[in-house]
Every structure is written in structure tokens, then in C-alpha cells.
Ligand code: NOJ
């Protein structure tokens with residue numbers, strides 16, 4: 001059955017080209033320096049320089065046909081969430097994890113020149129990823145089929161590209177939006193395809209179905225990114241909106257002809273979604289964004305998903321586009337969200353109790369979990385723990401905030417509404433409302449404090465990864481040892497994203 005299916009696939013679809021290319025690439029420098037046995041945890045910088053390489057290698061091990069994978073079962077471009085097959089079984093490809101992970105590779109292509117060590121390989125892997133998604137989109141799954149488009153809400157697939165047929169939290173409607181944004185950011189690089197892809201094909205066959213999915217489903221409940229609650233969610237709405245907006249801009253920048261009905265549907269959805277997001281996810285009882293408003297106040301609405309929703313819809317590199325998406329990283333409701341998550345989790349997780357800034361008495365960044373009410377321990381349900389993804393995301397969000405502050409060249413105004421956040425890093429009293437002039441010494445001091453604050457989250461990660469730089473999903477809230485799925489692809493990806501922003505900030509403020 002499998003063999004028959006394979007033959008049909010090879011004969012019928014453009015994936016043939018992918019399979020033919022095979023493992024032609026092995027261009028990454030594989031000497032000992034590149035892959036240290038033990039990561040040097042002496043200082044944050046020594047650790048980052050080792051952990052950067054280890055993270056890439058371990059991430060690549062989880063991608064089919066990469067130079068580092070030893071797993072022959074992964075089809076080309078398949079990104080497995082974790083190699084762990086039991087306790088827990090994460091040996092699947094999730095649409096969300098893959099769309100986010102592929103962004104780390106695309107960032108590398110954006111930031112580096114063509115002769116950089118990973119360049120050719122990453123371009124190829126992204127192209128495999130696109131071909132692979134072209135195939136996955138067309139599978140009939142428990143979420144539905146391709147004709148109605150419902151199958152695009154399917155959250156996960158087997159690594160050999162067969163549908164996953166057991167019960168699960170489905171649909172999960174963040175996938176199509178995430179995928180649109182990831183793939184468009186690759187197309188914008190305008191590279192000569194090595195697998196016979198072209199932008200018209202990608203737009204019509206891969207992006208357009210996802211656009212329709214978002215247009216038809218954004219008002220419907222779906223399971224959240226943590227796969228637990230069927231409702232409307234900030235993260236989901238944000239990435240859906242961003243996907244449509246990116247597609248809209250791509251259409252107009254490239255004079256792509258679309259029919260009037262489609263154009264109308266898209267622009268109406270974009271306008272309605274923006275209004276909806278701005279109203280629905282805030283509530284006059286609290287001054288932070290709510291992740292799943294229908295559950296409030298039973299659930300606090302505090303959730304690392306909100307931070308993820310903000311950073312993954314604002315890439316900071318295109319101000320005009322970023323301004324069209326609400327809730328950027330400098331939004332008070334987003335900054336407050338980080339503040340309240342920190343406060344909650346400082347108290348909630350015993351390993352956070354004694355953390356202090358090394359340079360003063362101010363609170364240190366803390367290990368951040370998914371959300372206060374979480375009881376998933378990585379294997380089953382007991383008590384929640386801090387997660388690597390969430391902690392790296394806190395670091396990245398602060399770095400992006402610095403980037404925005406410095407690039408906007410605006411004075412920073414500390415008022416009642418953001419005072420509590422700034423108390424995390426500055427010695428401020430309850431009535432200290434001030435204007436920090438752009439580029440003044442105070443401004444530079446503030447930027448440095450923010451950078452130290454962001455680093456303090458990375459130091460926590462450094463303390464909990466294993467001696468070889470291996471990273472799982474969570475670290476135990478009592479003793480700090482890692483638990484949950486080992487070598488979680490998304491953990492490496494989120495850490496690499498934070499490293500990337502740290503580099504950018506260091507260059508910017510040097
Ligand atoms: C429950 C967890 O909370 C959820 O995030 C996870 O995806 C599933 N179990 C499957 O492991």
C-alpha cells in the first residue's frame with residue numbers, strides 16, 4: 001500500500017524533482033570545533049557561541065534530507081517535532097512547529113550572503129518544505145478534504161506524509177496563516193529555484209488555498225496552539241491576520257492578477273480581522289491582552305502564546321507592514337502581558353524564587369511556562385513547568401522591543417500605564433513618570449538594562465540545557481532538570497531566533 005502510494009506520488013507530482021535531488025548536499029563544516037562535545041557554559045557568550053552550532057545541528061537532525069539527519073524515515077523537507085517516539089510520542093510533523101521552524105532557516109537566508117556555509121543547503125530544505133506542504137495540503141484527513149479546504153486545519157501528520165487518523169484537538173487554524181507568512185518571506189528572497197519551484201506556482205497552489213482557509217474560517221472556533229481549547233485565540237487570530245496581510249501586499253507589490261470577487265473577500269476579511277483583534281482580545285477589567293477571551297475570568301488569559309503572537313507577526317524589518325498589525329512588541333498591553341507572566345511565574349515555579357539580577361536587587365528574568373493554569377508536564381498531566389520556547393520568546397520579545405526603541409528614534413515616555421513594566425529594570429518609584437530623551441545617557445542606560453534583562457532569560461536557558469547543548473521541551477519547576485520531548489525542534493528554533501536578535505542588537509548599539 002505504501003509502496004503503491006509512493007509510486008503514484010513520484011509519477012504524478014512535482015515532488016519527483018525533490019526525491020531525485022536526494023542527499024546531494026553535505027556542505028556544512030563538520031569539524032570538532034563546529035560541534036563541541038560539551039557546551040562551554042563559563043559565560044553567556046561562550047555558551048552562545050557553542051550553543052548556536054549545536055542548536056543548528058540538532059535542529060537539522062530533525063529535518064528530512066538535511067546533511068545532519070540520520071533518520072531515513074523522514075521524507076525530504078519533513079520537520080519532525082522531536083525524535084521522541086514514546087513518553088511522549090512527538091514523532092510527527094505539526095504544521096505549526098514546521099512553519100515556525102522553517103522561519104529560522106529563512107532568517108539565515110535573509111541575513112547571510114550566498115557563500116555562507118549553510119546557504120545552499122537551507123535554500124534546498126526550504127524548497128523541500130514547500131513541496132512537502134503542497135503534498136500535505138491535498139491529503140484527505142480527519143479535518144476534511146482539499147475541495148472544501150477544511151483539511152488545511154489538520155494539525156499534524158506522520159513523518160512519511162500519511163494522515164494521522166486518531167482523535168486529536170482539531171482543527172487548529174493557526175497553521176495556514178503561519179505557513180503563508182513563512183513561505184512568502186522565502187519567495188521575497190527571489191532566489192533561483194533548485195527544485196523547479198516558481199513563485200506563480202507557489203502562490204496559486206500553496207498560498208491561495210491557505211488564504212481561502214483563513215477567509216472562510218477566521219470567525220470559527222479552533223484548537224489553540226497548545227492543542228487543548230476549542231475557542232478563538234489571540235495567537236491564532238494574529239497569525240491568520242498576518243498571513244492575509246502579507247499575501248495582500250505580495251499581490252499588490254507583484255501586480256498579481258486576481259479576480260474581483262477574491263480581491264473583495266480578501267480585503268474585507270483583512271479589514272474585519274483587524275477591527276476584531278483590536279476589540280475582542282482586550283477587556284476593560286485587565287490591562288493586558290487575553291489569549292482566549294471566552295475563558296476569562298475562569299482562566300487568567302495570561303499565556304506565552306500572546307508573546308509568540310506578537311513576535312511572530314512583527315518582523316521589525318518592514319516598519320510599514322509592522323504598523324498595520326496591531327499589538328507590536330512595544331504595545332503596552334503586550335509589555336504588561338510579559339510583566340504579569342513574569343510575576344506569576346516567579347511565584348509559581350520554585351526554581352524562580354531566588355533569582356535576582358546579578359548587578360542589583362532588581363528581579364531577574366525567570367523561567368517562563370506556557371500559562372499559569374497549565375498542568376501538562378511533558379508526559380501526562382500533573383503540574384506545569386517552565387518551557388524553553390516561552391523563556392526564549394521572552395528574551396526575543398525584549399530584544400525586538402529594544403530594536404524598535406532605537407530605530408524609532410522617539411523619546412520614551414514612562415506613564416502610569418507602563419510604569420510597572422519599567423520597574424522590572426529601573427529603580428523607579430510609584431510616581432516616577434518620566435520622559436527619557438532619545439539618545440540621551442538615560443536612554444542608553446535603559447537600553448543596556450533591557451539588554452541585560454533579555455540576557456537574563458538566556459542565562460536561565462543556559463543553566464538548564466544539558467552538557468551537550470541538548471534541549472527538550474520543559475525544565476522541572478522544582479529541580480530544573482529537563483523533561484518532556486527531547487531535542488524539541490521548536491525549542492532550538494526559538495533559541496536561534498533569540499540569538500539572532502541578540503546579534504542584531506549588539507551591532508545596532510555598538
Ligand atoms: C497535552 C498538552 O497540553 C498539549 O500541548 C499536547 O500537544 C498534547 N497533550 C499532546 O502531547
Ligand code: NOJ
Pocket residue numbers: 081090094096097225226227490
Ligand atoms: C505540544 C505543544 O503544546 C504544541 O504547541 C506543539 O505543536 C506540539 N507539542 C509539538 O511540538
